[in-house]
Amino acid sequence: MITVARTRFQPDRHLAVLVVLLLALAGCNSTDDGTADGGPAAGEGGGGASITMARATWDTGWMQAEIYRQLLEELDYEVSDPADLTRDAATFYPALAQGQVDLWANGWFPLHDIYLSRPLFTGQEISESIEVVGTQVEGGAVQGYLIDRATAEEMGITSMDDLSDPAVAAVFDIDGNGRADLQGCNEGWGCNLEITSQIEELGWGDNVEQVVGEYNDLLEDVQSRVEEGEPTLFYTWTPNWTIDVLQPGEDVVWLESTAREDVEESTEVDIEGCAGEEPCDLGWVVNDIRAVANPDFLDDNPVVRRLLEVVEIPLQDIADQNARMNEAGEYTDAQVAQDAADWIEDNRELVDGWLETARG
Known part of the structure; x- marks a missing residue:
């Protein structure tokens, strides 16, 4: 004989269960750190959430973009290919x-x-809807004008002036x-706009014109001209x-330059191969x-914000990878991705610390 157990309805007990269920459901819509609905909480990864990521047109920044993409994937995000x-x-x-x-x-x-x-x-201004977060390379992005060393020495040229x-x-x-x-530089790049402004505002500008085009093509021509004297x-x-390829102090020299009037920060830098006196005043901050x-995206994904806040990539590591790309001539996105993967593994202990910080 089969016996069917019957349980008598107990209002107090069932009410307690209902309260627990409601609290659990409420917990699905918020997190301990105040994250918006659906955002990963502290101690969690991305939970498969998607990220649309871009990269710059200048290939010297492609490995860094790929490093970030792979780190985000390790945090369980689905990240679009920056390529x-x-x-x-400008866009x-x-x-x-x-x-x-x-x-x-x-x-x-x-x-x-x-x-x-x-x-x-x-x-609204664009600045109201974007967030600059973390510092990948601090104070390492030096810019300026150079000429071939032979002409500098022959004519005693030390400055754009x-x-x-x-x-x-x-x-x-x-x-x-x-x-x-x-x-x-390429049309529309920040350096293109700044060079144009300097030509318009500085004393040497009447005698100088910027050649605009695909940067790598322009610099291949520069390399050929320097090599031919x-x-x-x-x-x-x-x-x-x-x-x-064109080493400052050996093949070329940095020229000093006056900064534009509205530049308030220092433009002096200690750099090898300055044609003038040290520190070298390049005229560029x-x-x-x-x-x-996007700040709304970061608010919904505090894991991402915490990662971006801590990632730092040594300038020399970037320069070394850039040199490999140039030496190869043709360099695929797959090779860039492998460079990023190799860098991550070579710095695994450091990277794991970043990932732990990001998870909270």
């Missing part, structure tokens, strides 16, 4: 502010400040119009493969490389 959203700064920041993209690792500050004061269609003499500027004239051809004037930054994200 699918390769953007220049990235509006997209970020409008929530079309969640983040990138390629912010340069203060160089990129020029993009943040631009208005959105709502009338020397180009205020038309005869000196004409030495660097390539197209025959009498003005020095300064190999510059031709007078050459160009812009570059660190980290960048150019200063490995040394930049920090920083991650930039």
Whole structure:
């Protein structure tokens, strides 16, 4: 015979169970650290949440973007391939502010400040809808103008101000119009806009014109001219493969320059290969490389914010990878991804500390 157990309804007991269930359901909609609905709590990863990530058009920042992507994947996020959203700064920041993209690792500050004061269609400035977080490389992004060492020594050129003499500027004239051809940056890049402003505002500007184009193509021409002993004037930054191929102090020299009047920060830096006196006044503020994200996204994903706050990548490691890319000629996204994976494994103890901090 089968016996069926019957339980008499007990109001107090069932009410207690109901209260517990309601509290549990409420816990699903909030976290101990006040995260918005659905955001990972302290001690958790991304729970499979998706992230739309971009990267810069300058390939010197691609490995760093890939390092961030792989770290986020270790935190259980599904991250889009940054290569699918390769953007220049002029198009990235509006997209970020409008929530079309969640983040990138390629912010340069203060160089990129020029993009943040631009208005959105709502009338708000972009700066009101983005968050700069963490410092990937602090004070390592040096920028400035260089010329070939042979011409510098032959003519005693130490500063861009020397180009205020038309005869000196004409030495660097390539197209025959009498003005020095300064190999510059891609259209719309921050450096392109800053060079244009300096040409307009500084005393040597009347005798100098910026050559605009694909940066790597311009610098390949620079390399050829220096190797052939031709007078050459160009812009570059660190980290960048150019200063490995054309070494300051041996092949080329940094020129000193006057900063624009509205620049309030110091533009002096201790750097090898300065044509003038140390410290070398390059006329450019040394930049920090920083991650930039949409603040609403970060509020919903405090795990990501905590990660971005602690990641730091040595400047020399970036420069070494950039040099490998240049030496290879053709370099695939798969190779960039492998470089990032190798870097993470080589720094596994440090990386694990970052991941632990991110999880809270």
